[in-house]
Amino acid sequence: MADLTLRNIRKSYADFEVLHGIDLDIKSGEFIVFVGPSGCGKSTLLRSIAGLETITSGDLVIDGERMNTVAPSKRGISMVFQSYALYPHMTVYENMAFGLRIAGVSKAEIDERVQKAGEILQLSKYLQRLPKALSGGQRQRVAIGRAIVRNPRVFLFDEPLSNLDAALRVATRIEIAKLKQSMPDVTMIYVTHDQVEAMTLADRIVVFKDGNIEQVGTPLELYKRPANLFVAQFIGSPAMNILEGTVVGKSQGVTHLMLECGAELNVSADRGVLPVGERLSIGIRPENTQIIPAGEHGPVLTGTVDFVEHLGEVQILYVDMVGSAQKYLIKTADDEAYARMDTIRFTARTNDIHLFDAKGRSIAGRILEDHALTHVSRSRFRGDAPGGGGTAQRSAGLRTGALDP
Amino acid sequence: MSVSHQSRETERTDFVAVLAKVCLVAFLISLGVVVLYPLFWMALNGFKTNAEIFGNPFALPGGFSVANYIAAWNQGIRNYIATSVIVTLGSAVCTVLVSAWTAYGLTRSKLPGKPFFVGIVLGGLMLSPTVAVIPLVRMMQDLGLYNTYWALIILYTAFRIPFTTFLIRAYMLGLPRDLDEAAIMDGASEGQIFWKVTLPLCKPILVSCVILHVLFAWNEYLFAMIFTSGADLQTLPVGLTSIMAKHGTNYAVVFAAMTLSALPIVMTFFAAQRFFIRGLAEGIGK
Incomplete structure (x- = not known):
């Protein structure tokens, strides 16, 4: 059982600040995943929690106890490294027993704990082998076993699957998920840049950018209600399409937007939120884009297929939009053939359209912030805020565009 | 066509x-x-008689008698070899351990101004033993170490630390830091990380360093001649010159003595050639 609280955590190397005041509350037993692009500070924060990096300022609190200056081994934390970091000259058994021996645990207890971990991770047959005689997946399990035997309160994983091949990665990911189920009280923090790992493993995902938290939320919250353009484009593969537009007028509860490509968009959002002349970004996910069959009428965008990627089950179309130099990606079932230079018309359901203001904030998020700033500011970072969000997104819809034939 | x-x-x-x-x-x-x-x-x-050596130096011996070898062995080689073994092994252990600790500090610590300390240690490579001889003699005399095994062990250690540190440091720079961090998470102290994790992983370069040091110490002449005087404390190179001075005309015994003194080192070299070459290559590019 370990609640973990980060309060205004800052980390600097000389004059260069890499973490700019991180606030985060992690509840006991939660599986938290840190994601973000390279250099965003997610691994630095993990290492700071572990004690491998000193915290420049702020508080790291585990179960009410400030841990900033406590030795790594005394924090009740175990860490699984990206490179496994197994001691190559020690057998699997010795690798797992090393920390316990240093801690002065009795031989009998060490043996019991190592054997138990070996059984859980199906390593019993390999306890007397050296790491070099094991496969990548087995080594990863030994690294996890070394962490388990110490009975930690908090488990840290630093991109543990990135050295495995695709098939093994899926298998080990499932093993980690099962491991978490078998240890419901242990808090786990997992760093990855792999969205699939994040979405499938996490209770909550924390998205980082440039040393700041962009959003905290459940995987579906992040996918369906991204707080800003960065999260919208970071979560989901391929990334969300972003179209630029301007509010051009209002009538009868409807706000009219003119897209840069020339199409027109109507949004029935709160008029107070969208003043005339405001520039907006309109986000539509490739998988939420629907191709309109020839002959059907309705609100559409138009473009020419430039390239088709076949992934078996689905295909990804790279479309040159009419009236824009931008590529628009469409993910659709691979049952209909498209070829280069095909002209297609496409649209999206109003529920699947995301709106962002000029600062990149979600309009839904901005409604909440503008009307309940004090209430939202902190809880947003805990990921439990945008509950009422999405009104603007849900009420937006594409109307017949200027380029609609 | x-x-x-x-x-x-x-x-x-x-x-x-x-x-x-x-x-x-x-x-x-x-x-x-x-x-x-x-x-x-x-x-x-070494197997010939003096007459055979002078008669036809390049011919094969009339018979393979080991009498000259036995004579050389009994006339001092035994003692010289014993002294050389003690001094060589003693200084090898000291050099490698001190250098490994130094290299560990230079690669793992967050010492401010570390490049400066690296420069000082490696700068020792430039120091010629010859220029330090006179002060060293006075120092050893004052410390009461003159004409003891320790004089040679300490001097060999001191003068070989820069080179050995250079090799071990290069190797340690290539060891993954994750292992140190894993040991830190396991609760190991700096000493435990050094002895139980880093040192065992450095085994290949340590073996190379020991071999390079053995080659150096076994053949070293200057310090051995200056810092030891009694026959019972002379190492092989110095002892050989004594034998040559003593048996100047008995070339057969001198050749046997020279062969006996070269034999251990030649055997060591061939047995550990792999490590020797790796040791020389290890300092490149890091």
Whole structure:
């Protein structure tokens, strides 16, 4: 059982600040995943929690106890490294027993704990082998076993699957998920840049950018209600399409937007939120884009297929939009053939359209912030805020565009 | 016509390649003969009598009698070898341990101004032993270490630390830091990380360093001559000169003594050639 609280955590190397005041509350037993692009500070924060990096300022609190200056081994934390970091000259058994021996645990207890971990991770047959005689997946399990035997309160994983091949990665990911189920009280923090790992493993995902938290939320919250353009484009593969537009007028509860490509968009959002002349970004996910069959009428965008990627089950179309130099990606079932230079018309359901203001904030998020700033500011970072969000997104819809034939 | 021209070209290229290979092999064989023949000749002359050596220096001995070798062994070589073994092994252990600790500090600590300390330690490579002889003699006399094993062990250690540290440091820089961090998470102290994680992982370079040090200490002459005086404390190189002075006319015994003194080091070299070469290559590029 370990609640973990980060309060205004800052980390600097000389004059260069890499973490700019991180606030985060992690509840006991939660599986938290840190994601973000390279250099965003997610691994630095993990290492700071572990004690491998000193915290420049702020508080790291585990179960009410400030841990900033406590030795790594005394924090009740175990860490699984990206490179496994197994001691190559020690057998699997010795690798797992090393920390316990240093801690002065009795031989009998060490043996019991190592054997138990070996059984859980199906390593019993390999306890007397050296790491070099094991496969990548087995080594990863030994690294996890070394962490388990110490009975930690908090488990840290630093991109543990990135050295495995695709098939093994899926298998080990499932093993980690099962491991978490078998240890419901242990808090786990997992760093990855792999969205699939994040979405499938996490209770909550924390998205980082440039040393700041962009959003905290459940995987579906992040996918369906991204707080800003960065999260919208970071979560989901391929990334969300972003179209630029301007509010051009209002009538009868409807706000009219003119897209840069020339199409027109109507949004029935709160008029107070969208003043005339405001520039907006309109986000539509490739998988939420629907191709309109020839002959059907309705609100559409138009473009020419430039390239088709076949992934078996689905295909990804790279479309040159009419009236824009931008590529628009469409993910659709691979049952209909498209070829280069095909002209297609496409649209999206109003529920699947995301709106962002000029600062990149979600309009839904901005409604909440503008009307309940004090209430939202902190809880947003805990990921439990945008509950009422999405009104603007849900009420937006594409109307017949200027380029609609 | 162009086909036959092409085949003639190919034949010529093949011929040049074969010729080059033959020349290279011949050169290497000659080089080997130049290095090995004197040793072989020395060992062979150890089996001859003085008359045979002077009569026909390049002929094979009349019989393979080990009398000269036994004589050389009993006339001091035994003691010289014992002293050399003590001094060489003692200084090898000290050098490697001190250098490994130093390299660990220079690669793992967050010491401010670390490049400066690296410079100081590695700058020792530039120091010539000859210029330090006089102050060292006074120091050893004052410390009461003159004419003891310790004089040589300490001096060999001190003068070999820069080079050995240089090699071990280069190796340690290549060891993954994750292992240190894993040990820190396991609760290991700096000492435990050094002894239980880093040092065992450095085994290949440590072996190389020991071999390079053995080659140096076994053959070192200057310090051994200056800092020891009694016959019971002389190492092989100095002892050999004593034997030569003593048995100046009995070349057969001198050759036997020289062969006996070279034998251990030659055997060590051939047994551990792999580590020796790796040791030399290890300092490159890091």
